[in-house]
Amino acid sequence: MSPVMEGYNFAYLDEATKRMLRRAILKAVAIPGHQIPFGAREMPLPYGWGTGGIQVTAAILGPSDTLKVIDQGADDTTNAVSIRRFFTRVAGVATTERTSEATIIQTRHRIPEQALREDQVIVYQVPQPEPLSRLEPRRAETKRLHSLADYGLMHVRLYEDIARYGHIAKAYDYPVMVNGRYLMAPSPIPAFDNPKMDRMPALQLFGAGREKRIYAVPPYTEVKSLDFEDHPFRPIRAPHACALCGSRESYLDEVITDDRGGRLFVCSDTDYCSGRVALREAAE
Amino acid sequence: MSVLTPGFADPVLDAQAIFRAVLEAMSRPGRIQRAGAGLQPPAPMMPSAAAVLLTLADSGTTLWQDAGEDAAAWLRFHCGAPFADAPGEAAFVLATGAPPSVAALNAGTEEEPERGATLIVQVAALEEGAGWRLTGPGIEREHRLAVTGLPPDFVAAWARNRARFPRGVDVILCAGERLAALPRTVAIAEG
Numbered sequence: 001m002s003p004v005m006e007g008y009n010f011a012y013l014d015e016a017t018k019r020m021l022r023r024a025i026l027k028a029v030a031i032p033g034h035q036i037p038f039g040a041r042e043m044p045l046p047y048g049w050g051t052g053g054i055q056v057t058a059a060i061l062g063p064s065d066t067l068k069v070i071d072q073g074a075d076d077t078t079n080a081v082s083i084r085r086f087f088t089r090v091a092g093v094a095t096t097e098r099t100s101e102a103t104i105i106q107t108r109h110r111i112p113e114q115a116l117r118e119d120q121v122i123v124y125q126v127p128q129p130e131p132l133s134r135l136e137p138r139r140a141e142t143k144r145l146h147s148l149a150d151y152g153l154m155h156v157r158l159y160e161d162i163a164r165y166g167h168i169a170k171a172y173d174y175p176v177m178v179n180g181r182y183l184m185a186p187s188p189i190p191a192f193d194n195p196k197m198d199r200m201p202a203l204q205l206f207g208a209g210r211e212k213r214i215y216a217v218p219p220y221t222e223v224k225s226l227d228f229e230d231h232p233f234r235p236i237r238a239p240h241a242c243a244l245c246g247s248r249e250s251y252l253d254e255v256i257t258d259d260r261g262g263r264l265f266v267c268s269d270t271d272y273c274s275g276r277v278a279l280r281e282a283a284e
Numbered sequence: 285m286s287v288l289t290p291g292f293a294d295p296v297l298d299a300q301a302i303f304r305a306v307l308e309a310m311s312r313p314g315r316i317q318r319a320g321a322g323l324q325p326p327a328p329m330m331p332s333a334a335a336v337l338l339t340l341a342d343s344g345t346t347l348w349q350d351a352g353e354d355a356a357a358w359l360r361f362h363c364g365a366p367f368a369d370a371p372g373e374a375a376f377v378l379a380t381g382a383p384p385s386v387a388a389l390n391a392g393t394e395e396e397p398e399r400g401a402t403l404i405v406q407v408a409a410l411e412e413g414a415g416w417r418l419t420g421p422g423i424e425r426e427h428r429l430a431v432t433g434l435p436p437d438f439v440a441a442w443a444r445n446r447a448r449f450p451r452g453v454d455v456i457l458c459a460g461e462r463l464a465a466l467p468r469t470v471a472i473a474e475g
Contacts, residue, residue, distance in 0.1 A: 030467035147394035
């Protein structure tokens, strides 16, 4: 573990920036699913590497927290490792790879398989917070559509998928309605993870650094994936068992093993998978 | 003027701890959090209300308060927040006496509801497990909260505040070293 660096404020950001972030986070919790602009700071890593999530984490993090960071479900990929090291160096907090031991989980594009608890907070890194961005590029206009709760554009977009492909062809960043009022981008998590957001006991916070937006879903809040009566939402999962732990419930990554078409499917959530493997080995 | 009492002993970590308490209170309306132990703000300001303002108010937020000259001096020194002339112009409103009507405060706009004010109300007592029945986001089934010392028309005014969602005012109730929050989404039914 790297030592805490001298010369930086706790958790890197200055106190005025933290207060600005904290005010935005509180209003985000009070208005579930509504995007709140904030003054995103330049961070010591580029936009697109989770600067929004890092700023939210820095604003809430305290010395008694245990931080877990995942990137596509994995604790050991570059983004996750560097963010975890960043916070051990600027805040000296404990880190973990175990979902159950963490009090704050910062994530890029997955929700852990293990159900989260009331005493945990999950922070999502968000590249594009505006669910209507591909349909209406003007910010002023999307703000107006949100204020009017006019989400017809998104329904037409999903309907066009059904007309063209026979099903809704959106496998990630699948739009959701929060508390029956705001259309929200769940960040590029697989649609498979969407049902986990609904009435989750943990607080969910979202930070988009480049787009300078914060939003939130309070605990036990209804999060509904958009769908149609005759085309209900279906979470998509590769129809295989994990090659390592044998799970038929978890979300799988496809891994190419050679250049002759060899491939295998493994859990994307490394902590869930290694936990199951360890259990099986202990039983043998 | 009396002697200025100190703010947070550790401005960084104390503010973080109080923020997490307020975040928890706002995320789970009706659950009581502890805040402000050790603070001695000038009367009639309570430790929890003072802690919330030390944590959230600064030169970027307007503040209105009815706590008198000593409290004004304390807040001016520790928070540096500019004072608003009327409650309706402030981002944070501290009510130590009879709170201004929720309808009179800034509720934000349909496009920018986050501009709605935060009303910090000092009350005589907060108790979980009895009184109001709260439902809404952050609450699994129902949280109960008994509040002593609010004006009798508060619940009716709150229903009107909630009806204009997403516009609205969020409330932080403070009693001594305890606080609870009412985000604009929460529904209050009387016991």
